[in-house]
Amino acid sequence: MGRKLQVAVVLFDGVAVLDAIAPYECLQLLPNVEVVFVAHKIGSFKDTFGYLSVNSTHTFQDITHPDILVVPGGLGIKNLLKDEAVLEWIEQVDNNTLYTTAVGSGSLLLAETGLLTGISATTHWSVKEALEKHGVKLSDDRVVQEGKIITAAGPTSAIEMGLKLAALVTSEEFAKSVQLILEYDPQVMYGTGSTTKAGPEVTAKATTLLYANELRASNH
Structure with missing residues (x-):
């Protein structure tokens, strides 16, 4: 087996945990993928409400060429919108990614770098107006792909984005197996x-x- 594809999931205080964990749950099941959680520092980050913690495994300096970038949303995303170090890192790694993705309000961070300007994208309904101000063509679809840019709406749509990525980097048959393992069968x-x-x-x-x-x- 060759080199595994590296998926980098961004973490920060105030992250919407399902935005980050849903793609992880889908992609970490694949034999050709490794998922890392990246942030300013290695350590614990609190969720939106401050009660649940998730841990980063690497710093931004550690991860320079991820194959897939996942930017989750959450109330804490507003603290990153003017964080030049994060914005520069996103711009740099996007030069080499197979797919650059965001969930919910994470799309605002991609938009801040200009990556979504003039293309169709989606986000959580509560920040659609804010996203549109960045010159983004808003879509009501739950998952939107424009070339290598993929955006997902709210937290549950992150599962669908994860399954889409699973199909793109392996095959639909693998993605179908992942869907069954997760028993993703919405009623x-x-x-x-x-x-x-x-x-x-x-x-x-x-x-x-x-x-x-x-x-x-x-x-x-």
């Missing part, structure tokens, strides 16, 4: 998984809940 409960389906009343309640949780996280 929609309420039909409110998008703003279009949820309608204005549920969307307003969800927005209020998001804001309340952001305040709670900032005070944690």
Whole structure:
């Protein structure tokens, strides 16, 4: 077996854990892939709410040529949008990636580097307006591929992005096996998984809940 493809998942305080872990769960099952978690330092990073921790395995200086880049979202992404070291690292590694990807508000970080300018992309519904200001063509699809750039909407769509990547770097047969291992067989409960389906009343309640949780996280 040749060199394994390296997948680098970015971590930071305030990360949306499912954004990061869903692609990991899909890709780490493949025989030709290794997943690393990369951040400013090796250590523990808290999730959006400050209760769950995930650990980085490498620093940005350690990882210079990943084959796949995954940028998750989360409330903490706003702290990276003006982080020149992170932005420069993304620009540099994108020169050599097979696929550069983002989940949810992680797309804002790619947009900040200019990688999404003029192309179609998706993100979490709560930050679509912010993403559009970067000259991005917004899509309502859960996973959008434009060449080697792949973006996913909310946390659950990260599973679908992971399966798509699994098919791209191995085969559809491998991806089908991964889907079965994860038993990813959605049975929609309420039909409110998008703003279009949820309608204005549920969307307003969800927005209020998001804001309340952001305040709670900032005070944690």
